[in-house]
Amino acid sequence: MSQPKLRLREVRKEFAHRGDTFVALADATLDVRPGELLAVVGPSGCGKSTLLDLLGGLTTPSSGEILLDGRPVTGPGLDRGIVFQQYALLPWRTAQGNVELGLEAKGLPRAERRETARRFLDLVGLGGFADRYPHELSGGMKQRVAIARSLAFEPDVLLMDEPFAALDAQTRESLQDELLRIWRATGATIVFITHGIDEAVYLGQRVAVMTSRPGRIKAVVDVDLDVSAPDVRSTDAFGAYRHRIWSLLQDEVVRAQQHELAPREDLAHV
The missing domain is CATH 3.40.50.300 (P-loop containing nucleotide triphosphate hydrolases)
Incomplete structure (x- = not known):
């Protein structure tokens, strides 16, 4: 085992x-x-x-x-990535900007951050909402962004x-x-x-x-x-x-x- x-x-x-x-x-x-x-x-x-x-x-x-x-x-x-009940999105960042947050912590170059964030937004079904701000998203969409953000830096x-x-x-x-x-x-x-x-x-x-x-x-x-x-x-x-x-x-x-x-x-x- x-x-x-x-x-x-x-x-x-x-x-x-x-x-x-x-x-x-x-x-x-x-x-x-x-x-x-x-x-x-x-x-x-x-x-x-x-x-x-x-x-x-x-x-x-x-x-x-x-x-x-x-x-x-x-x-x-x-x-380890954490997704809370409260979405904890930064209101001044777009969906893509929020997903890129963890990638910035990993030190990824800008172009790679952008490509990775887009890929994970696509994965959670939000490929067309990358430029939307949290106040423009429904509760379910905000939670999808939070999940994409946690997955994007590929935690174990x-x-x-x-x-x-x-x-x-x-x-x-x-x-x-x-x-x-x-x-x-x-x-x-x-x-x-x-x-x-x-x-x-x-x-x-x-x-x-x-x-x-x-x-x-x-x-x-x-x-x-x-x-x-x-x-x-x-x-x-x-x-x-x-x-x-x-x-x-x-x-x-x-x-x-x-x-x-x-x-x-x-x-x-x-």
Whole structure:
């Protein structure tokens, strides 16, 4: 078996809060395989975003280790791209200018930056919008630009923190299909954080289920679906995966609510 692309071993993350210690993650252990799309679900407040920040090197673990290709993650790097729920586009730059941002950090010459940015805008279906500014783009188009920007510098791993959560249902499903197409075209390793079980089952080759706070990896479910099949979300197989993951999550959602870590409506969204 090949070495994991990403490896978390007994990762703990604590924060100081009003003189007390707040434990966001405790003994989180997980392997991410090279080239896989791994979805991560869990109740609100369980540490999903903290997990992604740790993988991105935006914060450091209190204990435990995080390895990328066997090397410790000690900070941010161009070997990892991050796509947040908020598009984080620079409003004074065009779509192409935003995509070129990471390429500038790599020191690519202007002509090469321009060609690469155009290629990745084409990849996300925005070839005709290179000169548009963020305020001229829809929410779904802005998120496509953010994805293109993260992919353009060809990171080893793409980390996505609920990137489609703010979009309407139709746009969200469209971008889910786009992400699968891009993933197959690029062979990238993707870790996708989501609240939605349906989204996790549709996108993930595997789905990691987290406990309520402090977050741990409760289970990892292998998903074997042909998502190119017509109306796959209505099939018995899809429903069976959804039920299995919901069963793993149900107690965690209740526990999170009891600790006032999640609003009641989360039962409708996890």
